[in-house]
Amino acid sequence: MLPLLLKNVFRTLFANFRGKLVKKKRALLTLLGLAFFPFLIMSQTVDLFSVWMHIPTMGATFVVRFVATSFFAVLVLLCLTSLPSVMHHFFLAPDLSLLRALPINKRTIFLAKFVQVTLGTVGMYVAVGLPLLVSMCLALGAAPSIFAIMLIASLLFIFIPTGLSAIVAFALARLFSVVKMRRLATLILGLFIVVTWAGLQLVRLSRLNPASPDFQPQAVRDFAAWSAPGPLPSDWLVNSLYAATLAQWQTVGLNLAALLLSAAALACLAIVWRVRLDHKDIRMDAGRISKTARDIGTRSFLRPALAMLRKDMQVTRRDSRLLHSSLLLGAMLLVSPFVTSADVGNPGTVGLFMSYMPLTILTLIASSTLARQGLPLERLSLQYVLQAPVSLTSVLMTKIVRALLLIAPFTIVACLITAYKTGTAVPGAALAIAEHLSFVLCGAVTGSVVAVFTTNYAWSDPRYMTNALGAYSSTFIVLAVGAIGMSIIMAGELLGQQMVAFLLFFIYVFLVFWIGLRVSLARFRKLQWT
């Protein structure tokens, strides 16, 4: 029975590559997007590792230490990724009741589920973990056969996070509601990704690079002296490969055995425990929202728009995907002044303008991305808004205001940080905030236009309502719109006519807003809600 179940698991996994051509194209574009990650990581690490190999007395050891430490983070990431997935596939998946009704042993069912969860993490592993190992092997000058060991070790390794997550999930399921825990786990995963991303922006690997002017020998010694709390599966994986490059086959065998035994033990424990939990009372009750909806308390003509806005904000707050993307974009804005302004903050007016430019670009991209989500977040429920007595202008304005509300606070804080770091005077900082809020508006309107034109109103598959063209083109369109605005300000700075330039800039922003809204409305009215 297991092969049959696994066949279904693989069919589900590749379901997006079957069926309609549009669906296949979308899946292929997503895959191409993901394939970019390994190359990005390898382009960063291959050269760095080669340089580290020349650090006296500790070259190879240092590279291995670095990869093992990074792999500890990969292990945590995979565990956090698996946790909500385990809760879903082992307790909440809609096919579970059907599978239980079939003449199949429960252990077989849960083994198939275990494999299914593990397969779900393969993409993440290939995108983030595998490139590090490949870079390490290249730096250590590994023979081609070592890459085969790498694949075997990786195969054993990826079952471990699933096992660990399953144990944690089952322990939590005995104490709390699975539904609540799945939501919490998804939130924690999102926050981990946001914090890790922000942290990585502040990490300056150049301090560890002997070829860089920022090189700090003490940082190398500190890093070499630090050791993760081991022994960990990530260490076994990295050590097995390092030992293989040194032809220490006994160490290779021991580390691979440790991986194999851990994976097998965790899988067995998880499956047996899950079968036993079938006889226990597992809570599946959902979370309750304690507050009763408060009255908006405003004049009647604004009430429908405010109601739509409140609904959009509630959906954004509770939908983990939307919340994570908002937080990630917010974190990008907050981190950007620390990452970029130190390099370009030259004295002088134009230099000051340039020091804000990375923030301006990020502001435009962030606001357009969030505005682009505005219509797809409605999904099939859009029918309730469309058959209600509210104008399409109100609907579109709500989407634009949502993006403004989500991005404006981060933009203001990022402007203040940049102003502090560049020593901008108070009037200049206030003007920078006003300009950036205007750019947020430009981005939000542009995002809305792109959303109306490129959202697939495919009611049969609302998960993919924004098509790939929309996602890719919106960045270029919004940057083109922003570039005109930036050129106006820049021209004012160069010609010494700042006030005229700002006036022209604000007129330009108004025009973008007005034209964007008209164009969106014209298209919105023509759409058929079949």
Place this chain on the structure above:
Amino acid sequence: MIKISGLTKSFDNVVAVDHLDLEVGDELFIFLGPNGAGKTTTLKMMTGLLTPDEGTVQLNGISMRDEPLAAKRQFGYAPEQPNLYEKLTPNEFIQFILDIYGAPDQGKARARQLFDIFELSERQHDLIEDLSGGMKKKVSLIAALVHQPKILFLDEPTAALDPKAARHLKDILRGLVRKGVTVFMTTHILEVAETMCDRIAIINKGKLCAIGALDRLRVQYGSGLSLEDLFLKLTGEIYSSKIDEFLQDA
């Protein structure tokens, strides 16, 4: 009062609704037809979700094409698939509906009554995504009823409802019709149609096959016919031989 004339809609050269004329007064009107007959397309045109290729829709004398917002204020609509905002609670969703229809104060008491009637008071603060299909259907029905519309468009309103809720809904609809509300509903449950309707219309392949009170239709198409027989007579054949073949192999 609903008046539609010459209503036509095609998709990719397939005529879904073909020059449909109807007048529905303050009554419980049931719109019947096989799958794909054009019932939902008609409902979507009547509620402004689809623009007709030809023809007009008037709700209480207000044209959907000329004054869409005023026309939309006239009705409540419960679609066949509820498709609610999964991340809101029923309470928040109903509050949202009341706010966009501009009836929050009067509506709160009605919402409480309807939550009680449909036994959802205990679940009104749970997220909609955690409710069962039947409960979601009840929430969409409450949303259609709560803002006191003068016209109700209901697409398969009793589907997925438990017998008690279905009975409550029928009683509410009968009561509303007595108070002058127009109820326009589709259903595949012919028993519901038979016991509830003032008039029925049967549509097939986008065209109206029959319209009138059930008794009149029986006189017209054959006395002694049940609604099921009448429906099948007007909309298609029964595959008796294929069923016999299947049963022989079973």
